[in-house]
Amino acid sequence: MNNTYTLLDSGNFKKLENVGGHLMVRPCPQACWTPSLPKHEWNKAKDIYLRSSKGGGNWKFNTLPEQWEIEYLQQKMIIRPTNFGHLGIFAEAASNWEWLKEKSNPNVKALNMFAYTGGSSLAMAKGGAQVTHLDAAKGIVDWARLNANANDIANIRWIVDDANRFLDREIRRGNKYDALVMDPPSYGRGTKGEIWKIEDDIMPYLERCKAVMSDKPAFILFTCHTPILPLKS
Numbered sequence: 001m002n003n004t005y006t007l008l009d010s011g012n013f014k015k016l017e018n019v020g021g022h023l024m025v026r027p028c029p030q031a032c033w034t035p036s037l038p039k040h041e042w043n044k045a046k047d048i049y050l051r052s053s054k055g056g057g058n059w060k061f062n063t064l065p066e067q068w069e070i071e072y073l074q075q076k077m078i079i080r081p082t083n084f085g086h087l088g089i090f091a092e093a094a095s096n097w098e099w100l101k102e103k104s105n106p107n108v109k110a111l112n113m114f115a116y117t118g119g120s121s122l123a124m125a126k127g128g129a130q131v132t133h134l135d136a137a138k139g140i141v142d143w144a145r146l147n148a149n150a151n152d153i154a155n156i157r158w159i160v161d162d163a164n165r166f167l168d169r170e171i172r173r174g175n176k177y178d179a180l181v182m183d184p185p186s187y188g189r190g191t192k193g194e195i196w197k198i199e200d201d202i203m204p205y206l207e208r209c210k211a212v213m214s215d216k217p218a219f220i221l222f223t224c225h226t227p228i229l230p231l232k233s
Contacts, residue, residue, distance in 0.1 A: 011035030104129035110179035118144030162190030
């Protein structure tokens with residue numbers, strides 16, 4: 001299928017991907033091994049994200065449109081190449097989506113935090129859960145809403161807010177959730193300029209999460225892309 005995602009190869013700190021029929025190369029810092037495919041296969045990719053040694057990077061575009069749609073694990077996802085190298089989908093989360101859908105049902109009230117473009121929210125909604133999708137970036141939440149519309153999903157509550165501030169409000173209101181999904185970044189900013197540093201903020205954040213859990217929780221999914229996490233006591 002040309003309208004899905006396929007990881008074709010990885011190595012030399014890069015990955016070769018087919019994303020809806022578009023061949024591209026993007027950085028992959030953990031891929032320290034030698035690629036399996038010969039160089040001429042990698043050279044077929046005309047769309048390459050080049051990371052700068054000073055941080056950030058830029059795309060070398062030849063063929064990519066502004067956006068397009070793929071179907072991945074029965075979920076339609078809108079793809080957009082961003083200026084920081086992301087596409088709007090983390091394909092490695094596929095097994096998480098399957099697990100979340102399996103664990104969800106109409107009796108589960110779920111909160112998805114740092115929810116990005118909504119892959120996990122869509123999976124839980126398809127499983128029947130009552131989903132609240134939370135992210136501090138309005139543009140990202142708007143993107144997630146487009147993904148929900150593409151999948152004809154309407155049973156998601158959308159929140160643009162800082163995660164800690166939202167949790168504090170829910171604690172004061174006495175609101176509880178049966179399921180929590182979270183993918184905190186290493187560093188981020190809230191809607192009012194709040195600074196998030198995972199090494200400083202993760203433990204107080206988790207205490208807040210504990211306070212909004214129901215007496216009979218269904219599941220918790222915690223993912224994190226910070227290679228080294230020096231927790232502060």
